[in-house]
Amino acid sequence: MDGMDTAILKGPVVVRRFQPDDLETALEIDREVFGGYDPAIFSAFYEYYTGSTLVAEVGGIVAGFILGFKHTPFEGRVFWLAVRPGFQSRGIGMRLMLEVLRTFRQMGALSTTLEVRVSNKKAQSLYSMMGFRMIGVCPAYYSDGEAAIIMKLRL
Numbered sequence: 001m002d003g004m005d006t007a008i009l010k011g012p013v014v015v016r017r018f019q020p021d022d023l024e025t026a027l028e029i030d031r032e033v034f035g036g037y038d039p040a041i042f043s044a045f046y047e048y049y050t051g052s053t054l055v056a057e058v059g060g061i062v063a064g065f066i067l068g069f070k071h072t073p074f075e076g077r078v079f080w081l082a083v084r085p086g087f088q089s090r091g092i093g094m095r096l097m098l099e100v101l102r103t104f105r106q107m108g109a110l111s112t113t114l115e116v117r118v119s120n121k122k123a124q125s126l127y128s129m130m131g132f133r134m135i136g137v138c139p140a141y142y143s144d145g146e147a148a149i150i151m152k153l154r155l
Helices: 020-032 039-048 092-106 121-129
Strands: 013-017 053-058 061-072 073-085 111-117 133-138 148-154
Touching: 013 092, 013 111, 013 121, 020 039, 020 061, 020 073, 039 061, 039 073, 053 092, 061 092, 073 092, 092 111, 092 121, 121 148
Parallel strands: 073 111
Antiparallel strands: 013 053, 053 061, 061 073, 111 148, 133 148
16 A cells, blocks of 8 residues: 555545455455454355445455354344554444444344454444443453453444
């Protein structure tokens, strides 16, 4: 993104469904934010959860994505939300969350859960601001041994 026109970077945010062509970019973003997920996960979400697997574009550039799914008949689950470092703190994560929550409501969900790293204060702040509340902690949840905070929102 070096040398990219700043007008493009500040353009409107467009949230849309994840497409097969987004796979490489999603993997790139995953690496940039140290997610380390298996590429097959992205393909599976695209194939099985098309309505709740979304990307956010700014000026035609994929700036972030969200992988969500209907966990139970009445509960949505956010599996992974990631925004490129150069696009963070611009409301893109919130836009993706609002859209996936709207999708979950349309699917009949009454609540949504997610897990977030104990060290990820920025994401915890976003989720809390959106009304999510901590319901538990899962020790050694991530592959590196870090614990996860489990959060829930009633829709």
